[in-house]
Amino acid sequence: MKFTxxxxxxxxxxxxxxxxxxxxFTWEEMSMANNSITRELGSTGIKIRPIGFxxxxxxxxxxxxxxxxxxxxxxxxNVYDMIDTADSYCLNSSDTGHNERLIAKxxxxxxxxxxxxxxxxxxxxxQDLYNVDFDISPQHLRDAVEGSLPRLGISSITLYxxxxxxLRPNPKPNSFETAIQTLAELRKEGKIKxxxxxxxxxxxxxxxQNIVPITAVQNSLSFFDRKDLxxxxxxxxxxxxxxxxxxxxxxxxxxxxxxxxDENLLRYAKEQNIDDPYQAALFWLLQQVPNIIPIPAARKxxxxxxxxxxxxxxxxxxxxx
Numbered sequence: 001m002k003f004t005x006x007x008x009x010x011x012x013x014x015x016x017x018x019x020x021x022x023x024x025f026t027w028e029e030m031s032m033a034n035n036s037i038t039r040e041l042g043s044t045g046i047k048i049r050p051i052g053f054x055x056x057x058x059x060x061x062x063x064x065x066x067x068x069x070x071x072x073x074x075x076x077x078n079v080y081d082m083i084d085t086a087d088s089y090c091l092n093s094s095d096t097g098h099n100e101r102l103i104a105k106x107x108x109x110x111x112x113x114x115x116x117x118x119x120x121x122x123x124x125x126x127q128d129l130y131n132v133d134f135d136i137s138p139q140h141l142r143d144a145v146e147g148s149l150p151r152l153g154i155s156s157i158t159l160y161x162x163x164x165x166x167l168r169p170n171p172k173p174n175s176f177e178t179a180i181q182t183l184a185e186l187r188k189e190g191k192i193k194x195x196x197x198x199x200x201x202x203x204x205x206x207x208x209q210n211i212v213p214i215t216a217v218q219n220s221l222s223f224f225d226r227k228d229l230x231x232x233x234x235x236x237x238x239x240x241x242x243x244x245x246x247x248x249x250x251x252x253x254x255x256x257x258x259x260x261x262d263e264n265l266l267r268y269a270k271e272q273n274i275d276d277p278y279q280a281a282l283f284w285l286l287q288q289v290p291n292i293i294p295i296p297a298a299r300k301x302x303x304x305x306x307x308x309x310x311x312x313x314x315x316x317x318x319x320x321x
Contacts, residue, residue: 037318039293041082041117041159042215043241044194048117049311050286052082053304054247054295056089059099061129063091064299066102072304073106077116079308083107084218084245084295086121086163087144087151088132093125100151108153119159119216119245120148121198123179134166136179145191160186161196161218165204176204177211184212196245202233205242214242221246221292223265223281229288238291249285249294250278250307274313278303282310283317 038047053076058069076083089099100120107113122144125133141162148157162183165176183195194215197208208214217237221228221244228234228244237244251259259265260277269280285294298304 037315039243039290040241041293042194042243043213044215046117048081048293049079050293050314051080051282051307051311052084052119052245052293052295053080054084054297055099055103056084056086057297057299058102059089059091060126061091063098068301069102070106072298072301073103074110075301075304076298076308077106077110077112079304079311081115082117082119082159082293082295084119084247086124086161087148088121088124088126088163090126092128096126097147097151100148104151104153117158118152118154119161119196120152120157121161121163121196121218122148123163134164134168134171136162136164136166136175138178138182141179141182142186145186149191156190157192159194159196159216160192161198161216164199167199177207180208180211187212198247202231202236205233205236209240214240216243216245216293218245218247218295220248220252221285221294222249222251223268223284224251224262234289234292238289242291244289244292246285246292246294249296250281252297276306278306279310279313282307283313286310286314 037050039050040046041048055073058064058072083103085099085103087097087100090096091098103118107118122141123134123136125135127133145157145160149155160183162179166172183192186192187195195212196216196218197205197214198218200217200219205214205217217233219228219233234244259281262277265277265281268284269277272280272283274280274283282294282296285292296307298307
């Protein structure tokens with residue numbers, strides 16, 4: 001067969017196109033197709049990377065500079081498949097939804113918007129950094145969902161949590177059940193796709209399951225706070241096909257600084273050949289059970305990069321075991 005110059009040029013460009021398509025598959029799909037690397041969101045069939053981003057710290061206590069916050073959210077969407085927020089992630093009730101609005105400024109123009117899940121919550125009203133009011137009445141939850149939809153600029157929320165049961169003394173009888181029933185109704189109406197619950201006990205999970213399918217439970221869990229591993233909550237979620245989304249996996253804003261001095265964590269990090277104790281703390285969570293999805297926060301780009309680098313550490317671990 002004779003190869004003319006024109007034919008060689010054509011073959012060259014075909015080769016380039018094939019190489020590019022394989023490269024895209026390698027980086028975007030090949031590693032993420034490995035079921036030991038991705039984790040299913042509940043029993044939805046949606047596969048996501050095993051770490052998400054907790055965006056709340058960009059808005060709670062003090063607002064991060066907006067340009068910096070937008071850069072952080074943009075990078076989070078580059079590396080994660082789930083961004084976690086809430087209408088109460090703000091300074092106080094005069095600016096409800098601040099964090100959701102920040103995310104929306106990035107989300108709709110981002111090339112990965114169809115791959116990233118936005119999860120939000122309702123049921124709390126923020127007064128200041130450390131004080132919230134509880135309102136899980138049907139009307140408040142409906143108003144909360146109706147408020148989050150336009151702030152996020154979407155027609156349906158993929159994952160919506162009841163932020164917390166009413167933890168005040170003497171809450172109204174059956175207030176938790178009524179709140180879950182309201183979310184079930186909103187799901188039927190198509191305003192939310194999947195229901196989650198947060199800050200809950202094992203018994204509350206069982207109660208909620210009897211009303212509506214529960215996709216995710218979001219509670220505090222970390223190397224330092226293992227109560228849900230010990231009291232059966234994580235095990236029950238795994239058995240039922242419920243994702244356990246771990247907030248404050250690095251001890252939250254008040255305990256974050258002490259991580260690098262913890263002797264037990266430093267020993268574990270050394271055993272795993274991980275230099276950074278913060279990365280070791282996230283890696284430890286991924287090693288527990290396959291339904292745990294930690295959502296570390298970040299107010300600085302370097303912290304986001306550090307946490308997201310654990311995805312690479314985890315992938316190498318999965319591929320080598």
